[in-house]
Amino acid sequence: MLLSASLYWTIWGWKFALGVVLSIYIHEMGHVQALQRYGIKATAPMFIPGLGAVIRLKQYPADAREDARVGLAGPLWGLGALAAYVVYRATGVGVWARSRTSAPG
Helix, strand or coil: CHHHHHHHHHHHCHHHHHHHHHHHHHHHHHHHHHHHHCCCCECCCEEECCCEEECCECCCCCCHHHHHHHHHHHHHHHHHHHHHHHHHHHHCCHHHHCCCCCCCC
16 A cells, blocks of 8 residues: 555655555555455455556355445445545535544534
8 A cells, every 4th residue: 555655656646645545555455345245255455566456366256146235335435435525525514524533512
């Protein structure tokens, strides 16, 4: 992940690098969540600098429906993150800009 961020940072700057790496991470975590939901064993996401990331399955989905749901989970998580960002930019309400809020203190 750090190598990917470093490559993108070198070419396009740190803001772009952070955005790309975070979007890839969110995408892959969508797949991971779906795999865990179906009890499918897989590796952790492995970032490939300049290409993206990959998760290797240690077993196969039980049927085509499960396979499709696992495959679509990544893009759907990405759309959810994008929607939250759009709401934040439109409203300025900070809860849409972060995954958890800190307690006042």
